[in-house]
Amino acid sequence: MNTTEIIYLSKQGMKELKKTVSNLERDQKKTIADLRELDKTDGHDERFARVEKLAQLEAIESELKEKQAYLASAHLFPRKRDALKVAIGSAVELIDKSGKKVRYTIVDSIEANPSDGRISFKSPLGQSLLGKTIQDTINWGAGLKMNQLQLVHIS
Numbered sequence: 001m002n003t004t005e006i007i008y009l010s011k012q013g014m015k016e017l018k019k020t021v022s023n024l025e026r027d028q029k030k031t032i033a034d035l036r037e038l039d040k041t042d043g044h045d046e047r048f049a050r051v052e053k054l055a056q057l058e059a060i061e062s063e064l065k066e067k068q069a070y071l072a073s074a075h076l077f078p079r080k081r082d083a084l085k086v087a088i089g090s091a092v093e094l095i096d097k098s099g100k101k102v103r104y105t106i107v108d109s110i111e112a113n114p115s116d117g118r119i120s121f122k123s124p125l126g127q128s129l130l131g132k133t134i135q136d137t138i139n140w141g142a143g144l145k146m147n148q149l150q151l152v153h154i155s
Contacts, residue, residue: 008107009074009075010076010089012111013118014074014076017074021067028060034053077089085154086131086132086133088107091105091154092154092155094150096148104125108121134151134154135151137149
């Protein structure tokens with residue numbers, strides 16, 4: 001990850017990232033304590049357990065470092081957004097050709113979860129939505145499968 005790149009997160013995304021960092025820090029401390037206990041023994045099984053704990057600690061510290069870097073460059077969405085155009089942080093409502101309504105929030109990739117209604121501004125649909133206004137038609141897809149959606153609400 002490029003640490004100079006700013007990541008914009010929602011309040012929920014920032015809260016989840018801080019919680020993940022906190023949980024990883026707790027896991028790191030527990031694993032270090034477990035290693036200290038294993039250092040007091042010298043049996044073959046304990047040496048094998050120590051190797052496993054060292055590998056676990058390495059994985060935890062690697063993920064922790066990555067999440068801390070994200071947190072260091074994370075900012076909350078700008079408070080004042082232009083509700084007339086779609087931007088990062090906008091919640092949009094779209095209607096497809098059959099009249100089905102869907103709602104998405106445009107977020108950064110780290111926070112994206114389409115099944116939860118959060119799509120990345122870097123995704124094909126997210127890129128198609130940025131800068132659009134109400135009543136615009138959004139065409140996205142690839143090849144023969146083109147989807148067409150009508151933008152009906154921005155908040």
